[in-house]
Amino acid sequence: MKKLKLYKISQDIHRGYDVYDSAVVCAEDEKEARYTSPGHIFDYTWNEKEERWINLKYPNSRGIHKDWTTPDNVKVRLIGIAEPSIKKGVVVASDNAG
Numbered sequence: 318m319k320k321l322k323l324y325k326i327s328q329d330i331h332r333g334y335d336v337y338d339s340a341v342v343c344a345e346d347e348k349e350a351r352y353t354s355p356g357h358i359f360d361y362t363w364n365e366k367e368e369r370w371i372n373l374k375y376p377n378s379r380g381i382h383k384d385w386t387t388p389d390n391v392k393v394r395l396i397g398i399a400e401p402s403i404k405k406g407v408v409v410a411s412d413n414a415g
Contacts, residue, residue, distance in 0.1 A: 319345050320398055320399070321343050321344065321345060321398075321399040321403065321405060322343070322344060322345070322346070322350075322395055322397065322398055322399060323341055323342070323343055323395075323396050323397045323398070323399050323403075323408065324341070324342050324343075324344055324347065324350035324393050324394060324395055324396060325339060325340070325341055325393075325394045325396050326339065326340050326341075326342055326350055326351065326353065326355070326391050326392065326393050326394075327339035327340075327391070327392045327394075328385065328386040328390055328391055328392065329392075330386040330387075330390045331384070331385070331386055332413075333413065334413055334414065335384055335412065335413065335414065336384050336385075336412060336413050337355040337356070337384050337385050337410055337411065337412045337413075338411050338412070338413060339355075339410070339411045340353075340355035340407050340408075340409065340410035340411065341396070341407075341408045341409050341410075342355075342406065342407050342408060343399045343403045343404065343405050343406060343408055344405060345405075347393050347395070349405075350393050351388045351391045351393050352388050353406065353407065354370060354385050354407075355385060355407050355410035355412070356384060356385060363387075363388050368387070370385070384412065
């Protein structure tokens with residue numbers, strides 16, 4: 318079993334209120350971290366073909382995920398190895414509440 322790692326992800330493309338600026342995520346590798354959205358309310362995944370975030374709870378929704386950026390604009394930094402009790406996904410996120 319692969320050891321999961323902790324990554325700090327951040328973006329400086331979208332600014333203002335109700336926007337995430339960074340998060341700590343638990344992932345297997347840098348790519349998985351880059352493709353993790355910090356949105357806690359809905360679980361999003363990046364759709365390469367459509368080049369947009371897909372809401373996994375409402376996959377047919379055409380709403381735009383405006384509080385994060387595209388994976389190619391995400392900065393990723395390895396910060397450590399996760400303890401076995403930490404699950405994949407967002408550990409903590411920072412947003413600028415409006």
